[in-house]
Amino acid sequence: MEVLFKPYKEDKSEEFLLYIDGKHVGEVGLDDIFNDRKKSVYIHTLEIYYYHRGKGYSKILMEEIEKYAKSRNKTKLRLGVEEDNPIAIKLYQSFGFTIKEKITDIDDTDDEFFIMTKRL
């Protein structure tokens, strides 16, 4: 399997694309990945596109994020996930993320939003 993980644009965009065997299968945003003053990266808008789900690609994406963050000397990963997304929560936990904070009442609903972190 050929894996390619690269910024969307050459100009240090914080949006990254994942290609598997030449197919564009997903994307992720990595805030502060190119900001050398920040030691942590905030992961957001992580997605494996609908027709490519269920094939283990999210795990490849997480591995690539970790490798890239380490190569940029980052020491911590952070992300936010809604409580009603058990697939994503389980995925992050399996990668060693733990829930650091629970935020409620973000938009006048009782939904909870979890901030999860992992030390690299």
Ligand SMILES: CC(C)(COP(=O)(O)OP(=O)(O)OC[C@H]1O[C@@H](n2cnc3c(N)ncnc32)[C@H](O)[C@@H]1OP(=O)(O)O)[C@@H](O)C(=O)NCCC(=O)NCCS
């Ligand atoms: C969450 C998401 C990234 C998972 O991507 P994926 O490539 O389909 O997931 P994988 O195939 O790598 O599977 C990861 C795990 O989730 C499980 N899983 C995946 N899809 C599932 C489903 N529909 N139902 C139950 N479990 C599922 C897999 O069995 C696997 O578990 P395992 O570790 O026990 O084997 C993808 O569903 C997605 O992009 N969703 C929409 C956007 C989103 O929710 N992003 C996260 C925002 S915080």
